[in-house]
Amino acid sequence: MTDKTVLTQARPNPARTVLQKPWLWAYLAATLTFAATSMIAGSDAGSLFYAALTFASFSAIVGIGQMLVITLGPGNIDLSIPATMTLAATLALKFMDTQTALILPGLLVAIGVGIGCGLVNFILILLLRIPPIIATLSASFLYQSLAIWSNRGLRIKPPESLAEFATGGALGIPNVALAGIILATGAWVLLERSIAGRWISAIGQNLRAARLSGVPVNAVRFGIYVNSAVCAALTGFLLASFSGGANLNMGTEYMLMSIAVVVIGGSSIGGGNSNVPGIWGAALFMFLIVSMLNSYGLGAGIRLILTGLVIVGVVTLASRKGYDA
Amino acid sequence: MDDTEIGPGADPAPVVTLEQVHMSFGPVHALQAASLMISPGVCIGLVGHNGAGKSTLANVINGRLAQTQGQVQYRGEDPVQRNSQNAHNAGVRSVFQELSLCPNLTVLENLRIPYRTMPRRSWRRVARQKMQDALDLVFPGHSIRPRATVGDLTIAERQMVEIAIAFADRDREPSLVILDEPTSSLDAAIAQQLLDHIKRFCSAGGAVLFISHMMGEIFEVSTRIVVMKDGKIVEDQAAQAFTRSSIVDAMGHVAPEADTADNGLSRREFGPEIVRAANGLNARAGEIVGLAGLAGHGQAEALARLFFDHAPKWKPAREPEVVFVAGDRARDGVMPLWSILRNLSLTTLPEFSPRVMVDRGREANLVQSWKEKIGIRTENLLNPILSLSGGNQQKVLFARALASTAPVVVMDDPMRGVDVGTKKDVYQMIRDEAAHGRCFLWYSTETDEILECDRVFVFRAGQIAAELTGDEITEESILHASFEMQEAAE
CATH class of the missing domain: 3.40.50.300 (P-loop containing nucleotide triphosphate hydrolases)
Known part of the structure; x- marks a missing residue:
């Protein structure tokens, strides 16, 4: 008996496997909205795609962090993402002080802020036994206040070459999107191929059973919360460099966005089952739906209503249950 | 009305x-x-x-x-x-x-x-x-x-x-x-x-x-x-x-007495003591220790405490000290979204994978060999675990623990929903593993399972009421020990 026999009898028809993937719906929706937007006279499909990739990558990176947190099971969520983004961006840009030479240390500052925020979140959750939703929300007031205190309402500019990097691209793909794709690939490998990925999923399905199976539960949860904060910090760093500076409400829309891309992407909100490709599909879709409704000239009210309805529709389609091999 | x-x-x-x-x-x-x-x-x-x-x-x-x-x-x-x-x-x-x-x-x-x-x-x-x-x-x-x-x-x-x-x-x-x-x-x-x-x-x-x-x-x-x-x-x-x-x-006597005499358990040599808990529970290498008494008198809690005291919370163990076989499958064992394969390999992942990545070849081999060893009835190990009957799910949980090299196996009434034939196989497997020096701590509500044990602790109101060995392990003595303390209190 070899593993070959096991694995060949294991894999069913590949076409059917693809159809059962819950991330399919996010990409389908993204493609449809893309087509609908491109059909409008005067719009340039190429630049629309480029813009979509750019803006989607910010949502995708915070979404990856949030997805891993949500995978840990009911009650696990990171609401400190916007504040962490703001704090990391503010401190990093202030540290770099527009000097090109300090870009790399600046990045490390951002990541360090992320690690610190993740640590605080986890200490509140594990040691003080505060539910994650409350812990991360209250911690985010702390981070936001720190950001306010340190930047005093000024808009801090990024170094020139960093701004160029963040707005530039290579091989027709924006640099920020490349970063997002690399991170997504890493997350996929982690979840699908590594031992830690199995542990994350096991904890999300049944915490007690995972513990009784010898999973180092605390270590995994620690890593996931820190990872989410680091993803947020990195997004804050990139977004601030991209948009010409850090400001205090730069993270606001990413609170909901990070959760929306997880859900639309086909990850189970109940935990245990996550879906990396779906994050990107959903992030593209979330940008494209807004630009589609914009280019049809709809007012802000209608736009919000339609966005809500479309999200409900996609989630309904995507949430049909599938099993993970 | x-x-x-x-x-x-x-x-x-x-x-x-x-x-x-x-x-x-x-x-x-x-x-x-x-x-x-x-x-x-x-x-x-x-x-x-x-x-x-x-x-x-x-x-x-x-x-x-x-x-x-x-x-x-x-x-x-x-x-x-x-x-x-x-x-x-x-x-x-x-x-x-x-x-x-x-x-x-x-x-x-x-x-x-x-x-x-x-x-x-x-x-x-x-x-x-x-x-x-x-x-x-x-x-x-x-x-x-x-x-x-x-x-x-x-x-x-x-x-x-x-x-x-x-x-x-x-x-x-x-x-x-x-x-x-x-x-x-x-x-x-x-x-x-x-x-x-x-x-x-x-x-x-x-x-x-x-x-x-x-x-x-x-x-x-x-x-x-x-x-x-x-x-x-x-x-x-x-x-x-x-x-x-x-x-x-x-x-009534749950098991015919003739069955218990010839299982050849009582005459074996045991290794050093490898488990000792604060409540007096102890076990030696190679020994099958039963936890008896009426249901809900602290046996499951004692086992869970024993497990959590030795299980890693922070650092994953390549050589775990103790593994757990759940009886309450839905609460303590089964990962409902996963396949049979993933459910079976969960505990042993760090043991057979040398690095951070899952060694999927070895995983497939391990699971396939346990499928045959313990007789999991399925055509495809990638089927969801919930497609199995309760007894077969239980076999997967058994295999999850036994596949490990841990010297101590803790079993929390693990035979629920397992048919008689499989029970006999599992008893045999437990005896073989014990003969190779593994130690089993076995809580069971079924007397015929307790009679399989070398030594029995009878629990009453969260405490050990009696310790029975060898020929003392009979249904009567277990029942008497379960009742003794209350009658003394009257």
Whole structure:
């Protein structure tokens, strides 16, 4: 008996496997909205795609962090993402002080802020036994206040070459999107191929059973919360460099966005089952739906209503249950 | 519905009559051909092993379960509504083993819940008075305030409140009160008050179904004793016809004695002691240690504590000290979203994968070999675990633990839903593994499994009541140890 026999009898028809993937719906929706937007006279499909990739990558990176947190099971969520983004961006840009030479240390500052925020979140959750939703929300007031205190309402500019990097691209793909794709690939490998990925999923399905199976539960949860904060910090760093500076409400829309891309992407909100490709599909879709409704000239009210309805529709389609091999 | 006052003694018809009642949960026959008549004025003592069907019988009588076959009549009338409604109308009340009060409500509010026709106006005053009366009636001299929140009471006080509510004078007077191990959390003096009240209640024409493992209490209050075994009523006679030992005999020996003598366990040599817990539990390498006693007396907690004390929370162990086989599959074992393969390999991932990545080739080999070794019935190991029958899921959980190299295996009543043939295979596998120096800690509610063990700790009220070895491990001695402490306390 070899593993070959096991694995060949294991894999069913590949076409059917693809159809059962819950991330399919996010990409389908993204493609449809893309087509609908491109059909409008005067719009340039190429630049629309480029813009979509750019803006989607910010949502995708915070979404990856949030997805891993949500995978840990009911009650696990990171609401400190916007504040962490703001704090990391503010401190990093202030540290770099527009000097090109300090870009790399600046990045490390951002990541360090992320690690610190993740640590605080986890200490509140594990040691003080505060539910994650409350812990991360209250911690985010702390981070936001720190950001306010340190930047005093000024808009801090990024170094020139960093701004160029963040707005530039290579091989027709924006640099920020490349970063997002690399991170997504890493997350996929982690979840699908590594031992830690199995542990994350096991904890999300049944915490007690995972513990009784010898999973180092605390270590995994620690890593996931820190990872989410680091993803947020990195997004804050990139977004601030991209948009010409850090400001205090730069993270606001990413609170909901990070959760929306997880859900639309086909990850189970109940935990245990996550879906990396779906994050990107959903992030593209979330940008494209807004630009589609914009280019049809709809007012802000209608736009919000339609966005809500479309999200409900996609989630309904995507949430049909599938099993993970 | 008719609103005629139904009081104890007002009606000579039996309160409840069961005729050939069957109750099955899927393939499990919890109750078979049970016929029972409960007349006003009698107290029936109901005894039997764990899983003999006592609680099922009680739940059919109080209407929580609808029998799958047979008939249940209340007050000799043909059933007109659902059992639960009929039982309620007939004045059947229950006090369960697991407390069923709402902890966030006050004592008087808990009385209000079953009291469906409480007057709306100033009901708190009425409820407070009724609650006070009920508590004074059953437990004179108690110190429970009706306005206290149930969550703030001790377990014993909660049990007292629940009993008082069952006997309380509500919209209907109680005609039959079912008490399922009511004294398990009461001390001797309070328990005596309850027994006295039961006698008063019955002599006033009420009926009581008294479920208990405490023989002294059974003999004190019962006018009739019913013995159950394997879902059947095997004895139903006046209390005077029984002695303690005749009841133990009637409850039955689960396994034929001949089976136990020749399993060749008792003459083996054991290694050094590798497990020692604060409560006195210990085990040596190569030994199969049983945890016996009545269900819910701290065995599962002792095992879980033992496991968590040695299991990693932070650092994953490449060579774990202890692995766990769950009995409560849904709560403690199965990963419902995963395939059989992933469920089986979970514990051993760090053992067979040299680095951070899962070695999928070795994983497939490991799982395939255990599929054959333990006989998991599936065509495809990538099928979801939930596609398997309960017994096969259990085999996966067994394999998950046994595949590891851990020297200690903790098993929390792991044979639920496993068929007889597989059980024999697993017993053999456990013996083989023990012969290779593994140590097993095995909690079981089934006597034939406990008889497989080299040494047995009998638990009673969260503590070790007795340690039995070799020839001392018999069903009688386990039963005696399970009861001993309570009788001493009486």
